[in-house]
Amino acid sequence: MRIPRVPNVVIRRLVLYLRTLVDMDIRSDENLFISSQELGERAGVTAAQVRKDLALFGEFGKQGVGYHALSLMRELQAILKVDRDIAVGLVGAGELGMAMTRYNIRRYNQNPDYLFRMAALFDIDPEKIGKDVEGVPIFPVQEMEERVRELNIQIMTIAVPAAVAQEITDMVVRSGVKAILNFAPIKLTVPSDVHLYSADVSLDLQQLAYYL
Amino acid sequence: MRIPRVPNVVIRRLVLYLRTLVDMDIRSDENLFISSQELGERAGVTAAQVRKDLALFGEFGKQGVGYHALSLMRELQAILKVDRDIAVGLVGAGELGMAMTRYNIRRYNQNPDYLFRMAALFDIDPEKIGKDVEGVPIFPVQEMEERVRELNIQIMTIAVPAAVAQEITDMVVRSGVKAILNFAPIKLTVPSDVHLYSADVSLDLQQLAYYL
Numbered sequence: 001m002r003i004p005r006v007p008n009v010v011i012r013r014l015v016l017y018l019r020t021l022v023d024m025d026i027r028s029d030e031n032l033f034i035s036s037q038e039l040g041e042r043a044g045v046t047a048a049q050v051r052k053d054l055a056l057f058g059e060f061g062k063q064g065v066g067y068h069a070l071s072l073m074r075e076l077q078a079i080l081k082v083d084r085d086i087a088v089g090l091v092g093a094g095e096l097g098m099a100m101t102r103y104n105i106r107r108y109n110q111n112p113d114y115l116f117r118m119a120a121l122f123d124i125d126p127e128k129i130g131k132d133v134e135g136v137p138i139f140p141v142q143e144m145e146e147r148v149r150e151l152n153i154q155i156m157t158i159a160v161p162a163a164v165a166q167e168i169t170d171m172v173v174r175s176g177v178k179a180i181l182n183f184a185p186i187k188l189t190v191p192s193d194v195h196l197y198s199a200d201v202s203l204d205l206q207q208l209a210y211y212l
Numbered sequence: 213m214r215i216p217r218v219p220n221v222v223i224r225r226l227v228l229y230l231r232t233l234v235d236m237d238i239r240s241d242e243n244l245f246i247s248s249q250e251l252g253e254r255a256g257v258t259a260a261q262v263r264k265d266l267a268l269f270g271e272f273g274k275q276g277v278g279y280h281a282l283s284l285m286r287e288l289q290a291i292l293k294v295d296r297d298i299a300v301g302l303v304g305a306g307e308l309g310m311a312m313t314r315y316n317i318r319r320y321n322q323n324p325d326y327l328f329r330m331a332a333l334f335d336i337d338p339e340k341i342g343k344d345v346e347g348v349p350i351f352p353v354q355e356m357e358e359r360v361r362e363l364n365i366q367i368m369t370i371a372v373p374a375a376v377a378q379e380i381t382d383m384v385v386r387s388g389v390k391a392i393l394n395f396a397p398i399k400l401t402v403p404s405d406v407h408l409y410s411a412d413v414s415l416d417l418q419q420l421a422y423y424l
Contacts, residue, residue, distance in 0.1 A: 009256070082418050201411065203394060204409055
């Protein structure tokens with residue numbers, strides 16, 4: 001049922017649909033159905049868009065009843081490949097890095113549908129190396145390649161100062177990681193087979209500013 | 213030229229176009245034109261989508277030449293209402309809140325097109341109240357309503373633990389702020405005239421997981 005090349009914007013909406021379902025705590029009701037209208041309203045898109053997006057993957061809601069919520073959630077998790085644990089690493093155990101790590105650990109421990117497991121932190125500060133954050137060890141950046149292989153790290157989060165972010169990114173690429181989440185406020189360059197996503201709080205603020 | 217109700221998804225794309233232009237550092241070339249093709253590629257959408265979105269606001273690129281980059285940036289800033297300073301507050305001067313604050317201050321000081329100015333922090337910890345973060349004062353949450361008025365705070369960022377996030381949100385709403393950026397990992401309820409946007413790093417991670 002997988003369509004080979006799904007546009008990024010569709011993936012982004014599927015992620016929103018999935019989050020909406022996870023937030024609705026639908027596990028408690030095995031017989032819950034949700035209409036494209038309701039799902040769209042909660043996710044902030046039109047009902048027609050919901051139907052169009054889900055039809056891409058062969059998901060057709062029943063006329064007048066909608067989608068079986070739990071099945072749809074499982075299906076979206078499979079499409080988005082978040083139906084298994086994914087080991088996440090983070091470079092830069094500074095203020096932002098530590099906050100992100102604690103947030104992720106808490107989320108992972110509390111929600112069985114949150115599958116991003118913090119596996120390792122990397123830093124250059126000898127004061128930090130060898131310590132741990134709620135059980136997640138801090139390694140020297142020099143050990144990145146080795147630890148990525150050993151721990152099967154699939155996504156690396158970058159939370160280092162902008163000035164060294166490209167250098168660190170090159171190191172992450174050399175370690176074999178194919179997905180990078182960047183928090184440094186700078187445009188990074190990666191090879192075409194590496195997927196880079198830059199989180200940017202200014203995007204969230206700009207989005208809000210429109211509604212002032 | 214403003215269309216009264218622009219769908220959220222269009223606004224989100226306009227924000228991406230604007231960020232793309234800001235990242236391209238187009239100020240250095242007053243005569244730069246950018247095609248819908250190039251803008252789309254950099255922003256991750258199709259050229260047709262770019263043309264359709266911008267046509268909504270009466271922006272028509274010249275055939276074979278594209279859009280005048282600097283004018284388009286100014287136009288997008290005006291549409292998105294980020295052509296003036298916007299005072300931002302933050303509740304919860306913990307690890308995440310401090311990291312966010314420092315990031316915003318640095319961004320604001322370094323980029324003349326970044327217009328979100330940190331105006332105040334709020335916390336309940338007597339150890340923190342009265343101190344400041346790079347010149348931004350930390351006030352007791354009890355003073356929120358007064359400080360919002362005094363400093364004309366238009367966006368409030370929430371970086372408090374999930375357990376108290378709704379209570380704090382109610383307080384923010386009472387203070388008269390109409391736009392809230394939430395970092396607490398919990399679904400919040402606000403009146404219909406308040407715009408809430410929940411940042412969620414798990415969305416970024418899920419987006420990336422698809423490409424593994």
